[in-house]
Amino acid sequence: MKNLFIIFAAVLTIFTSKATDNERFNKAMGETLVQFGQAKDITTYQEVANKFERIASSESAEWLPNYYAGLTYTVMAIQQKSGSEIDKYLDKADSFIEKLAQQKVSNLDEVEVLKAQIAMMRISVDGQARYMKFGSAFEAAIAKAKSINPENPRAYALKAQMIFYTPEQFGGGAKNACPEIQKALGKFANFKATSPIYPNWGQEQIKEMAKACN
Structure with missing residues (x-):
């Protein structure tokens, strides 16, 4: 019985320590x-x-x-x-x-979204010179993010943003971006972050872009 008490106390200490660390x-x-x-x-x-x-x-x-x-x-x-x-x-x-x-x-969808964000911003520096390299990296990251979590709204929001700011002669512009914008808005409407510190950004930006679709 004494040994059992010692084991229980040790386990309780471990869990208490982990809880404290998590709170911190x-x-x-x-x-x-x-x-x-x-x-x-x-x-x-x-x-x-x-x-x-x-x-x-x-x-x-x-x-x-x-x-x-x-x-x-x-x-x-x-x-x-x-x-x-x-x-x-x-x-x-x-x-x-x-x-x-x-x-x-x-393999986390949010990490893939961050990769896509970085690739898209690389393209913004010089679209003509960089699209071949970073465009494929962007598409791969977005596709992987959606495959891991089809409900991640940021994957759809970044795709919409990429189309929105691409010149119309290359298939971009507000009109072509609107279907993806609407998808993103729908995903945001149903999205619930798993914790207060989990990624939860992008909705306001996509709402601003959606104004061009009205």
Whole structure:
């Protein structure tokens, strides 16, 4: 009986420790995501990216910190005007894709969506010169994301965005993007994040694009 009590106490301690660690992780992620949502300049975004990276270093089994660090660098890239600066931040985003691959979570649909986001932004630097290389990478990532999770609205939103900003003579433009926009809106309407810190972005952007379909 004494031995049984000792075993039970040890198990309880382990579970309590894990619960505490999980609460600490969720708290750190939640606070950093709030800062992410409030950031408005490169300096603040860099602070956010650094915080996500620190969380990733201390929580090596968790994929979300590396994912959000990569996502933060794509947002920083959007704010740049020169191609070289855009590429610089996208290179940083790609470094977190590599870290996610090392964590063996590269089969997650959200990671594939992030890959597509990076590829699309690479194309934006020089569409004519880069479409052959990064266009195929974008399509592959979107297709894989949809195959893993057909209900992920961000996969449809990015596809719609790619079509929307492609010149009409190449099959793009608002008219051609509208069917994909409507799909994305439908997916967003039914999407429920599995936790408060799970990816839940893209709906406002697609709503803005949808105005061109009316």
